[in-house]
Every structure is written in structure tokens, then in C-alpha cells.
Amino acid sequence: MIVDVVLAPNPGLFTGPGTNTWVITARGESVIIDPGPVIESHLEAIKTAVSGTVVRAVLVTHTHPDHAPAANGLATQLGVPAVGSAPGPEFNPDRSIADGGGVGFGDIEAVCVATPGHTPDSVSYRVRNTLFTGDHIMGGSTVVVEDMSDYLGSLEKLHGTGLETLFPGHGPVIDSPDATIAEYISHRLEREAQILDALERGADSVGSIVTEVYRDVNEALHPMAAMSVAAHLEKLSVDGRVEVEPEPTWEAEVRLR
Numbered sequence: 001m002i003v004d005v006v007l008a009p010n011p012g013l014f015t016g017p018g019t020n021t022w023v024i025t026a027r028g029e030s031v032i033i034d035p036g037p038v039i040e041s042h043l044e045a046i047k048t049a050v051s052g053t054v055v056r057a058v059l060v061t062h063t064h065p066d067h068a069p070a071a072n073g074l075a076t077q078l079g080v081p082a083v084g085s086a087p088g089p090e091f092n093p094d095r096s097i098a099d100g101g102g103v104g105f106g107d108i109e110a111v112c113v114a115t116p117g118h119t120p121d122s123v124s125y126r127v128r129n130t131l132f133t134g135d136h137i138m139g140g141s142t143v144v145v146e147d148m149s150d151y152l153g154s155l156e157k158l159h160g161t162g163l164e165t166l167f168p169g170h171g172p173v174i175d176s177p178d179a180t181i182a183e184y185i186s187h188r189l190e191r192e193a194q195i196l197d198a199l200e201r202g203a204d205s206v207g208s209i210v211t212e213v214y215r216d217v218n219e220a221l222h223p224m225a226a227m228s229v230a231a232h233l234e235k236l237s238v239d240g241r242v243e244v245e246p247e248p249t250w251e252a253e254v255r256l257r
């Protein structure tokens with residue numbers, strides 16, 4: 001099995017150095033994961049990377065605009081199915097895949113592992129002892145989480161499963177998966193404790209929690225942090241520990257129970 005990366009030219013606040021488009025090859029057959037946004041030069045680079053192989057499918061980890069929009073067009077050009085867990089604004093799977101489903105190429109298989117949390121539709125793909133994580137786990141930057149209970153569950157599900165390498169949707173390859181996953185879990189639990197602390201000290205809105213808890217984080221990222229705080233608060237309200245207004249906007253009131 002050979003893993004190649006083709007870095008999309010879309011660097012930014014949410015994408016780090018850009019989207020990693022992965023090409024995995026085994027015995028002359030390949031699959032492409034997350035072809036990214038529609039950028040002509042990037043599509044040419046992907047086609048160069050798969051030249052000389054028989055492409056079997058274009059896989060998508062989730063339908064965010066930096067991962068999926070190029071998938072249907074590229075799959076059509078290559079005459080293969082676009083595979084993903086759910087449709088999105090700029091993606092419509094030719095073949096839907098769910099937890100445990102597989103796409104064969106060469107003598108191996110990319111197996112779908114449902115990893116909701118970043119988005120409800122997020123999946124990772126396991127190939128032998130490696131995992132292509134999309135935005136569930138990112139190299140060197142923090143993941144924006146929509147559903148914290150799901151997210152923590154999706155991290156725990158991967159821990160201790162014999163993974164040797166993670167290939168994230170952004171940033172560098174991770175070669176100590178269990179240590180990284182454990183760090184991710186403890187980071188989130190630490191944030192949860194900090195949020196409860198902030199509430200105990202008098203913070204009473206999403207905004208005041210962000211200002212206090214994310215003091216060490218660039219202010220430009222505070223709107224993203226607010227999404228994560230909202231996801232934490234939703235979990236804490238399900239756990240019966242806080243009360244929060246139904247729409248967790250910046251001004252939304254939050255109270256300890």
C-alpha cells in the first residue's frame with residue numbers, strides 16, 4: 001500500500017496549509033479521499049497522482065466545502081463512483097456508505113468508520129492499521145465540534161484499536177494515534193472543566209465563557225471557539241449540569257444547575 005498526498009491550494013484559518021487529498025494505491029489500483037474544492041490545478045495534480053493506476057472510487061469524509069465539492073465531477077471524469085455517507089450542499093454520493101461498509105482496491109479495502117461530532121455526517125476510512133480522518137482528527141489544529149457527546153464517543157471508539165498512523169484532512173501525518181486520541185479526549189474534558197469553572201466564577205453567556213476560557217487563543221478564532229463552547233454546553237445540558245437558552249448565540253444566557 002502506497003499513500004500519497006496532494007495538497008490543495010486552499011490554505012486558511014479553517015484549513016491550515018490546505019486540504020490534504022489522499023491517494024492510496026495497492027497493486028496498481030487506487031482510491032482518492034477528499035478531492036477538496038473545485039480548483040482546476042488541484043484536479044490536474046490529483047489526476048497526475050493517480051496516473052498509471054486503475055482508480056476504483058472517490059471517497060468523501062464529510063460534505064464541508066473544503067473536502068467534497070470536487071468529488072462528483074472528478075468521479076464522473078474518471079468513470080468511478082463518488083462514495084460518501086450523506087449528501088450535502090455540493091455533494092451527492094453515487095454510492096452511500098455507512099459504518100463497516102468497504103470499498104475494495106487492489107488486495108485491500110477502505111472501511112468506513114462512522115466518526116460523527118465535527119459534523120453529523122463525518123466518517124473516517126480505515127485501511128489496514130491506518131485511518132484517514134477527515135476533520136475528526138487534524139494535524140496541529142483544533143477541530144470545530146458540532147456535537148460534543150458524539151465527538152467524544154467517536155474518539156473513544158478509535159482508541160486502542162491498533163491504529164499505527166492517522167492521515168488527517170489538514171496538517172501533518174500523525175504517527176502516534178493512541179497518544180494523540182487520548183490527548184484530544186483530555187483536551188475536551190479539560191475545556192469542559194474550564195467552562196464549568198467559568199460559570200462558577202460568574203460567566204453567564206456563551207460570549208463571556210469564550211472570553212474567559214479561550215483567553216490564550218487568537219481573537220479571530222473566538223467565533224469558532226463559540227461553536228465549540230455551544231457544543232460543550234449542549235452536552236452539559238443533556239448531562240443535566242447547565243441550563244442554556246435554546247439558541248446558543250454569543251449573548252445566550254447560561255446558568256449552572
Ligand SMILES: [Zn+2]
Nearest residue numbers: 062064118135
Ligand atoms: Zn470539516
